[in-house]
Amino acid sequence: MLRDFFRRVLALIKKEFITIWNDPKTKGIIIGMPLMQLLIFSNAATMEVQNIDTAILDRSQSVESREIISRFENSPRFRNFYYADNEAEFKNKLDSQKVQIGLIINNDFARNIKSGNPASIQVIADGRQTNSASIASGYATQIITGYGNETASSNNSGISLSVRNWFNPNLEYKWYILTVIVAMLSLVTTLILTALSIARERELGTFDQLIVSPLSSFEILLGKSIPPLIIALTLTMVMTGIVVLFFHLPFSGSFLLFMISIFISLLAIVGVGLYISAICNTQQQAILSVMTFMMPAVLLSGFISPIEDMPVFLQYLTWLNPVRFFMVLSRGIILKGMGGEDIIVNLIPLIIIASITLTLAGRTFKRKLG
Secondary structure, three states, X not given: OHHHHHHHHHHHHHHHHHHHHHOHHHHHHHHHHHHXXXXXXXXXXXXXXXXXXXXXXXXXXXXXXXXXXXXHHOOOOEEEEEEOOOHHHHHHHHHOOOOOEEEEXXXXXXXXXXXXXXXXXXXXXXXXXXXXXXXXXXXXXXXXXXXXXXXXXXXXXXXXXXXXXXXXXXXXXXXHHHHHHHHHHHHHHHHHHHHHHHHHHHHHOOHHHHHHOOOOHHHHHHHHHHHHHHHHHHHHHHHHHHHHHOOOOOOOOOHHHHHHHHHHHHHHHHHHHHHHHHHOOOHHHHHHHHHHHHHHHXXXXXXXXXXXXXXXXXXXXXXXXHHHHHHHHHHHHHHHOOOHXXXXXXXXXXXXXXXXXXXXXXXXXXXXXX
């Protein structure tokens, strides 16, 4: 019985691969378009930043340090401030992406200000968010420079400013955009292929043959899901190899964990794609439905603007968006070498979303068969 099950599913999988390969339009979608978009987006996308969260390690604990911190607190550019007691706590705020930048004020800050010697403040930015890091560092530099000019005019002192960017030291914008694009294109490819699968059968008139075949509804769904997953995983490996070899993007994390993250993310998207395909009668309807889903999914993923800048109700809505979590995983694993605990935290919502979408797709498909 189990052997017959695998034989039927493998036959359907083989049929799906042949159908995809023999369709020139589909081949263009899964091969040409992702590679072209990878090159275009890596040079064309831009972003803007607001509401910057900041970690502060104030070793000085003086009137002077509190004065400069108050200038950050009174700035409309900065929002939440987290005060760290030690370097480990400060580092954790940046590692977990709870903040965009951090300020370290040395313990001799007040003494140097009073004695007229140069005082130093270190600004550390999260280079995984290249555009955010650059803009946030610029805002911080303006505030610190302004305070330094005032103290210099009163007692001939000044502030020596040191800015560092973690995970992307030179703020290479392509590092950020390429990690995002690899994730997004793999998700888009999976969504399009799964959304077209059942709709294509209906449009070509072969769906009735599937219904009267020995295949159960579960076997049909399984056969329709596996080919897009294999194609998307293969495409992701190819694109990752391209960005590492040709764009010299450092891959800091575990490739195995990266592929596991991709697989779970794609499962969530497969459920969405199969649901779209089950309710659409033509491929044109399926494509329009995919575009309807992808636009808000991209906007709510943090790709165009940080999630922290969105209205509160939209921030909660992003928890239903699998693209959001996979973008965090792709950036974190590739640029930072994200650890297992942080990966699990982002994989749990993806597993829940995958369970919901696949269940919804299965029930919708069974109802359509009935």
